[in-house]
Amino acid sequence: MCRSRRSDAGAGNWDYTAAVAKRTRKHGDDLVGASRLAVEATERVTEIVQEMHTTIAGGPALLGAPLAAPVGAATSLVYGSIRGVTRLVGKGVELALATLTPLLGESTPGPERETFLAALNGVIGDHLAATNNPMAIEMRLRRAGEPLVLEKEALSGVFPDASRKVLVLVHGSSMSDLQWTRHGHDHGLALEPELGCTAVYVHYNSGLHVSTNGRALDALLERLVAAWPVDVGELVILGHSMGGLVARSACHYAEVRGDSRWRAALTKLVCLGTPHHGAPLERGGNLLQRLVGVSRYSAPLARLGKLRSAGVTDLRYGYVLDEHWSGRDRFAHHGDPRAEAALPAGVACYALAGSTSAEGSRRPAGDGLVPVASALGRHEDSRLTLDFPEPQRWVAYGCDHFDLLDRPAVFAKLREWLSAQ
Numbered sequence: 001m002c003r004s005r006r007s008d009a010g011a012g013n014w015d016y017t018a019a020v021a022k023r024t025r026k027h028g029d030d031l032v033g034a035s036r037l038a039v040e041a042t043e044r045v046t047e048i049v050q051e052m053h054t055t056i057a058g059g060p061a062l063l064g065a066p067l068a069a070p071v072g073a074a075t076s077l078v079y080g081s082i083r084g085v086t087r088l089v090g091k092g093v094e095l096a097l098a099t100l101t102p103l104l105g106e107s108t109p110g111p112e113r114e115t116f117l118a119a120l121n122g123v124i125g126d127h128l129a130a131t132n133n134p135m136a137i138e139m140r141l142r143r144a145g146e147p148l149v150l151e152k153e154a155l156s157g158v159f160p161d162a163s164r165k166v167l168v169l170v171h172g173s174s175m176s177d178l179q180w181t182r183h184g185h186d187h188g189l190a191l192e193p194e195l196g197c198t199a200v201y202v203h204y205n206s207g208l209h210v211s212t213n214g215r216a217l218d219a220l221l222e223r224l225v226a227a228w229p230v231d232v233g234e235l236v237i238l239g240h241s242m243g244g245l246v247a248r249s250a251c252h253y254a255e256v257r258g259d260s261r262w263r264a265a266l267t268k269l270v271c272l273g274t275p276h277h278g279a280p281l282e283r284g285g286n287l288l289q290r291l292v293g294v295s296r297y298s299a300p301l302a303r304l305g306k307l308r309s310a311g312v313t314d315l316r317y318g319y320v321l322d323e324h325w326s327g328r329d330r331f332a333h334h335g336d337p338r339a340e341a342a343l344p345a346g347v348a349c350y351a352l353a354g355s356t357s358a359e360g361s362r363r364p365a366g367d368g369l370v371p372v373a374s375a376l377g378r379h380e381d382s383r384l385t386l387d388f389p390e391p392q393r394w395v396a397y398g399c400d401h402f403d404l405l406d407r408p409a410v411f412a413k414l415r416e417w418l419s420a421q
Contacts, residue, residue: 114145114176118206122174125207126310139204139216141168141224145178148200150220156229164233165197166265167418168221170204172241172273173311177201180240182406187238187414194415197236200224206242207309211322214249221250221262235265236418240405241370242311244274249320251344268418269343270350273367273404276386277374278317278336318374340383350392350417351376354404359397367401392417 121128121137128136141148143158155162169188171177180186180201188199202220204213225232239247247269254263313330317338324338343349353375354367366372373379376393377386396403396410404410 111178114178118171118176118179119174122206122309122311124309125205126209127207129205129208137203137205139202139213139220141200141220142177142203143200147203150223150227152227152229155227159198159229162229163196163198164230165195166224166228166232166235167191167195167197167199168202168224168235168237169199170202170217170237170239170243170247171206172243173206173315175206175241177203180405182402185406185411187405187411190411191415191418195236195418202243202246204246205311207311209310209322209325210242210245210314210320211249211253211324212310213246214320215253217246217250218253218257218260218262222254222260225262225265232262232265234267235262236268236270237266238270238272238414239274240272241274241401242315244269244271244276245314245318245320247271248341248343251347252321252341255344263344266344266347268348268350270352270414270417271375271377272352272410272414273354273370273375273401274351275315275370275374276318276351276377277371277379277384279315279370279374281315281369336384338384343377343386343388348392348420349386349388351386351388351394352404352410352413353393353395354399354401355395355397356400357397361397364395364397367399367404369401 117135117137120135125136127133141150148155148158167188169177169180171179180188188201191197192199202217204216206213221235225235237247239245248271251263251266251269254260310325310330314325317324317336319325319338320341321338324341328334328337353370353372355361355364355372356366356368357364364372366375372395376395377388379385394413396407396413399407399410
């Protein structure tokens with residue numbers, strides 16, 4: 001049995017040495033990130049209020065909104081000055097924080113901050129990345145929340161007994177790698193002694209497009225395999241929720257790139273509550289946005305619906321490739337544009353769904369977020385149905401989306417699947 005020195009989530013004797021990049025954070029960076037968001041939020045709200053003010057004061061649409069021009073000129077001056085002052089204040093705050101940052105010090109972020117940042121990135125992570133906000137998460141591999149340095153000597157320090165079998169865990173939307181631990185249980189750590197493997201965890205910005213994260217994961221796993229202390233004989237991926245989509249996307253781009261060492265080593269892929277064909281919650285959000293936009297008086301409020309991230313809108317139908325979203329207005333209402341996106345060839349693929357219904361239900365409900373059919377890869381269009389063999393599909397009854405992370409029955413099924421030769 002090969003394991004790292006850290007054998008449980010609570011152990012405090014893991015010898016990091018120089019092998020990890022400590023996850024300290026500068027308090028000044030947090031304040032800069034928060035101030036930028038405050039300025040951007042004020043500007044967005046000001047734009048919405050201005051548009052509603054102009055629409056309402058412009059007069060009836062039936063009469064051609066006769067007051068629109070003078071009202072527009074007046075409101076432009078008023079609201080323009082508000083935006084100008086807001087930007088000026090924002091720049092002043094950033095300049096002041098740049099001076100104060102060295103004095104504010106650093107600290108190791110606690111679990112509450114990690115949870116908050118993961119949720120924030122899930123909702124507006126694409127915007128954070130596009131504006132270089134310090135609160136944007138960069139994809140990396142971690143262990144117990146500590147970033148791994150992908151160099152052979154560094155990894156040997158963290159994993160002196162590194163196994164040739166590597167288990168990679170990919171978290172879901174608006175979550176972090178730390179949230180694999182639930183009620184004291186972590187599938188990755190629990191599987192290590194069972195499989196004789198070493199577990200590493202992906203930490204990523206779930207607000208980016210799934211395919212963007214898929215490409216990044218492809219590159220990251222290639223670096224991991226090259227730097228691993230021993231030759232990787234087998235690589236297994238366990239993805240929860242969106243994590244399964246990101247893993248499938250990474251497989252695709254590794255195949256397109258060709259000559260991928262990690263893809264050649266991949267033997268098994270387990271998707272845990274993954275919305276392969278989308279989630280109703282995002283489709284409902286898209287419909288609500290359309291309804292708000294029907295009236296010209298409420299239409300400006302529809303902009304609020306467009307704050308949700310690219311990662312969130314990818315969950316409408318389960319996009320995993322660039323071509324699923326590229327060249328389309330992601331907020332527009334349209335049907336499922338996906339072509340076939342097959343499971344990775346030569347890999348044993350498994351789909352595990354949660355259902356809040358009792359076992360034996362004729363029409364089992366989903367897990368509260370993902371329908372059973374979507375999680376199992378089934379689709380009414382046979383071209384889109386994913387070819388999971390029936391023995392490699394399973395439903396956990398009486399189990400919601402997050403219960404999948406710690407239910408004993410789910411762990412038992414994972415152990416059974418991943419132990420099989």
